[in-house]
Amino acid sequence: MNITECIQNDYLEWKIGDVISISAGTGSGKSYFVQNVLAEYAKSQGEFILYLVPRLQLKKQIEKDLEKEGIKNIDVRTYQSYESIDEQFDMEYVQKVYKYVVCDEAHYFFSDAVFNSTTDISFERFMNNENAITLLLSATSAILLSYIKKFLSHRKLIDYNYGYDFNHVKKIEAYQKHEVLIESMNWLLEKNHKTIIFIQSAKKAYELYEKYKEHSVFVCGKESSYYKHVNEEIVDEIIKARKFNSLFLITTAVLDVGVNIEDADLHKVIIDMSDIDTVIQCLGRKRLVGDNDYVHLLIRNHTNQSIGGYIVEEKARFEEGQVFYKEGREALATKNYRKGFSDIIYVNKQGMIDVNKMKYVKASINYKWYLKCLDNFGGYLSEIKKALKYEDKIEIRDLLNIKEERENILKSYVGKELIGKESQKELLQQLGFKKNRQLVQSMSGLSKILEQEKYVYKVNSFRAYRIVDGVKIQCRIYVIETL
Incomplete structure (x- = not known):
């Protein structure tokens, strides 16, 4: 799948105010199209591109690529830099300077809403900006597109949806207990197999790193108390070289978007995450090197008991949002009197309770997906098989x-x-x-x-x-x- 070949010259017809969604798997050339085709055309027209990303690591990687190619009409920023709640924040500069606003890894607005309460601010600022052509790039854009069609139907949406291909995933196995993860890593260490390990909790990721410190690199987000254990120089080198020299790369979701690892010696990926979109993004960090490259995946099986716990959490958020939108804020305040609220509720500038739409939509999607896991005889792994289009049995x-x-x-x-x-x-x-x-x-x-x-x-x-x-x-x- 080559995005440039698929889009061809369509970009010449895009108009100010259009929303362009490009949904395709990792490695399909979404970023290449922007940085090489669209940027060259914009340059010929004297236009500039604002390129938004969710991670500093990805920002550094793209800036290095642009510098190497001599591309000077793309400015790279993080979404978070536009999420200040300061009333004086001014979007006029963005509206005046940039004809194109590219939202790379655009699922960020919903996926990060689980732990970031301000993704709705950057989303509204850029989706309300009708003075630019807005591009949404993602391998997992279903939630985003559904939201735009429902709540932003006045924007013209041009959708290029090519799906994703996981044929390179030759084998999937699962584990449930932490002890089995350790046994697996001991085997990988003994056999000298290079591996990326994605761990949901920064604390658990660091503990795993401590156990295999001599053979590992540790990565987590700057907001984590464990960031002091991250060697920034080594991480920068990984971003620059697109490979790591240690046997294990142990990371949290901070590496789940955008940062690419292109290493012919890397075939093992371990994923501890529960959210299906995050699983897909983690899997996509391993970029294929040649037609014969492959991946063996070891994924955590979240048992029905664990799924039940997730359902309780998401249901509370979902039901609060339902009451708010169907019955109003007074009804929500009355029903939650002296009980408190979940993290989808916040106080707006007018001093009234309001709902974080990103958190609400993500909670509703997760709630329904986890229910499907319980309803399915095979549980969580059956839904994983379906999402990754994996035909064989997943052994636990x-x-x-x-x-x-x-x-x-x-x-x-x-x-x-x-x-x-x-x-x-x-x-x-x-x-x-x-x-x-x-x-x-x-x-x-x-x-x-x-x-x-x-x-x-x-x-x-x-x-x-x-x-x-x-x-x-x-x-x-x-x-x-x-x-």
Whole structure:
């Protein structure tokens, strides 16, 4: 997918006030189109481009690229630099100087709203600026486009939507417990496999870095108390070289957008995040080097219990927004009297409670998506498979470890005759299989599970005479056999 070839000369027809959405996977050439094609055309017309990004690391990377190419009519800024709540903030300069405003990684407005309460300020300032042609670049733009169509329908929207391709993801495995993550990293260390590890919590990311400090680089956001442990010189070098020299790059979501790693020796990616858009963005940090490049992904499986916790949090935000928009702020104030509000509520300049639209929309999308995870038999991993268009089964390493233990138990019972309830009960308790959260208590139930989960063992049974407690009786005998 080459964006420049797809758009061709359409950009010559774009008009002031148009909103241009370019939705395509990472590595499809969205930034290349702006920096090489659009910038050259703007230069010929004496026009300037404002290029907005969500991370300082990405800003530095793009500025280095522009300097290298000698492109001087693009100014790179962060969204955050336009999010001051100061009443004196003036957009006149932007409106007068820039014909094009490029919002790179435009999903930022919603994805970062989870922890940044001011993304709505930059969004409204730039989407209300009808004196420019506004470009929205993203690999995950569904929420953004839905919002524009619903709330900004007066803007002319030109949508170039090419989707994304994950054919290079050759294998996906999952883990649930932190101990299994550690086991996996120990294996990667032993085998000398270069890996990017994305961790949701800065605290956990740093703790992981401490454990593998000799072999790792640590990256987190400047707002984090753990930023003092970040080596800025090494991070700058990674941005410049687009690769890292250590075995592990352990990072938070600060690296989930825009910063590209182009390394033929990098094939392993670990992602701890829960949000599907963030998962896709993290996966996109590894840029393909050649047609034969590939990725093996290890992703955290968020269990139904964890998903239930996320649902409770998002539901509270979603329902507050629903009351606010359907019944008004007085109804919301009455219903939440002495209870307090979630983080989607803030006090506006008029001293009245208001809703952060970005947080509300993101909460509503997340709430519905997490509900889908619970409704689906395969849970979270089924939705991940669907999003990444992955056909094979995702094995959970925790369960693989348990399966290995169970196979060792079954192996020790091969050929032994299990007569009577006590001997059968002992085996069933050792194996610990459960169905509907209840321990499997029959050999027939065990037989079905071994077949369903493709064990290399089976349960055989027959009736025969045996001496039990000194008495010869006919009884049902069970035997574990190999397939």
